[in-house]
Amino acid sequence: MSATEQRALRIGEVAELVGVTPRTIRYYEELGLLGAAAARTKGAHRQYGEDDVARLRELIRLRDLLGLSLDELVTLAETEEARRSLRAQWHDDPAEHERARILDQAIELTRQQLQLLQSRRRKLDDFIAELEQKLDALHGRRRELGS
Amino acid sequence: MSATEQRALRIGEVAELVGVTPRTIRYYEELGLLGAAAARTKGAHRQYGEDDVARLRELIRLRDLLGLSLDELVTLAETEEARRSLRAQWHDDPAEHERARILDQAIELTRQQLQLLQSRRRKLDDFIAELEQKLDALHGRRRELGS
DNA sequence: TTGCTCCTCACGTCACGTGAGGTGGC
DNA sequence: TTGCTCCTCACGTCACGTGAGGTGGC
Numbered sequence: 001m002s003a004t005e006q007r008a009l010r011i012g013e014v015a016e017l018v019g020v021t022p023r024t025i026r027y028y029e030e031l032g033l034l035g036a037a038a039a040r041t042k043g044a045h046r047q048y049g050e051d052d053v054a055r056l057r058e059l060i061r062l063r064d065l066l067g068l069s070l071d072e073l074v075t076l077a078e079t080e081e082a083r084r085s086l087r088a089q090w091h092d093d094p095a096e097h098e099r100a101r102i103l104d105q106a107i108e109l110t111r112q113q114l115q116l117l118q119s120r121r122r123k124l125d126d127f128i129a130e131l132e133q134k135l136d137a138l139h140g141r142r143r144e145l146g147s
Numbered sequence: 148m149s150a151t152e153q154r155a156l157r158i159g160e161v162a163e164l165v166g167v168t169p170r171t172i173r174y175y176e177e178l179g180l181l182g183a184a185a186a187r188t189k190g191a192h193r194q195y196g197e198d199d200v201a202r203l204r205e206l207i208r209l210r211d212l213l214g215l216s217l218d219e220l221v222t223l224a225e226t227e228e229a230r231r232s233l234r235a236q237w238h239d240d241p242a243e244h245e246r247a248r249i250l251d252q253a254i255e256l257t258r259q260q261l262q263l264l265q266s267r268r269r270k271l272d273d274f275i276a277e278l279e280q281k282l283d284a285l286h287g288r289r290r291e292l293g294s
Numbered sequence: 295t296t297g298c299t300c301c302t303c304a305c306g307t308c309a310c311g312t313g314a315g316g317t318g319g320c
Numbered sequence: 321t322t323g324c325t326c327c328t329c330a331c332g333t334c335a336c337g338t339g340a341g342g343t344g345g346c
Contacts, residue, residue: 012325022326027310045318045326065274070309096292103289110282117275124271127212128264135257142250145243159299169300174336192300192344217335301343307336317327 009048018056025056031070033059033077065120066113156195165203172203178217180206180224212267213260 011022025046028034035052062068068076158169172193175181182199209215215223 010325021311023310023312026328043317043327061270061274065271097294100289100292100294103285103292107282107285107289110278110285114275114278114282117271117278121268121271121275123208124212124264124268127208128261128268131257131261131264135254135261138250138254138257142247142254145247145250147244147247157299158301168337170336170338173302190301190343297346299343299345301341303340304338305340306338309334311333312331314329314331315327317325319325320323 009050009053011046011048014048014053014056017053018060020056020060028056028059028070031074033070033073065117067116156197156200158193158195161195161200161203164200165207167203167207175203175206175217178221180217180220212264214263 009017011025015022015025025034029036029046034056040046059073062073062076063070156164158172162169162172172181176183176193181203187193206220209220209223210217
């Protein structure tokens, strides 16, 4: 209701913002990963808001940095959906050991994801260090040449 | 001639070491990226050495961290091969401005690659920070539950 | 000799790329 | 009205995955 202008972007603009192609966005919609924008008459232009852009960015991040397949992203979205609908009922649920078990699982998963990312970070750092060294060497040889 | 035991590894061992599947290795060989091990009678087992493992690791790194396609890896290999054969003739080549131009190009390319990697590093760091925060929150909720 | 890993086709799959032919909003 | 971006099929492509059927080394 405030000045948050929703539903203003077209598929090409979203694609540019996120760094993918329109085809990727349509494909993700086909898989149910992106709001099918239910209120869209067949053939009409798709409309997107800032929240859609954020969601797509998150999907791309999970795909690229955690290496999840689109199938895994679908499963993840379903899991989160199930969790959201559980929340209401959860609120005063006395099944404490169930909650503890779920939390423990989440902690374990997050820990594993962190380890994967840290391993990738080390590889990246190594590669960066090597390239910096290479760049130094190139500059050295270039200086010898002069002109 | 020393104790560097070459030609000791089988395709499955190499795959395990590098973290790919045998199929990937065969595919790369098919594309000319990995020594076709010319001296191999059709149908015989492929033999690999530590140098092959290092080469494959480098290919995977260029693929995963720099995001190069296999086609680009082929081109890169050809370029390096051409450069190697130029080296001999280069040794006392007086075409200094040519050498300067080539060096400048290499410097520019390396600089761009570094920027790409640093951008990815920032994204990784952001993600890692978020996950660490999430892990803290999960631990907090877990502690509230007790047991 | 028995497994296990290897071999070569060759078709399947995932995640899009790339037109063809047509319609819609500034 | 003219472009430009959008739309929906639908086939193509890249980088392997996955058997089928068979052979080779500890």
